[in-house]
Amino acid sequence: MIQLSRAEFEDTVDDALDSLPERIARTIAEANVVILVEEEPGADAEDPELLGLYVGVPLDERSVFDGFGEPDRIFIFRGPLQRMCSSRDELIEEIRVTVLHELGHLFGIDDDRLHELGWG
Numbered sequence: 418m419i420q421l422s423r424a425e426f427e428d429t430v431d432d433a434l435d436s437l438p439e440r441i442a443r444t445i446a447e448a449n450v451v452i453l454v455e456e457e458p459g460a461d462a463e464d465p466e467l468l469g470l471y472v473g474v475p476l477d478e479r480s481v482f483d484g485f486g487e488p489d490r491i492f493i494f495r496g497p498l499q500r501m502c503s504s505r506d507e508l509i510e511e512i513r514v515t516v517l518h519e520l521g522h523l524f525g526i527d528d529d530r531l532h533e534l535g536w537g
Contacts, residue, residue: 477525
């Protein structure tokens, strides 16, 4: 297990977001989505070692008739990510992959395709 401070972990999530192409980053910024770092998945989570979670309506399923609602949420779970990694470099890479994986769900990409792309 490797640990980063909360601030270092959040900075690593920000670095993953900063690495995105400008067009993708702009789409995310306009998508009414918030990215949150949480310590652990909730007690009701199917998998207590869940690394991330997207909660919302994917962009490819949205309609102009939906109106405005609460923002979609992407959760990145600090505890499980730190427990699964044995080096700082591995943790940084897993955070990046998890962020990209959950953003993939925002864009309507399913788990099978995300795994094919190396993001999961």
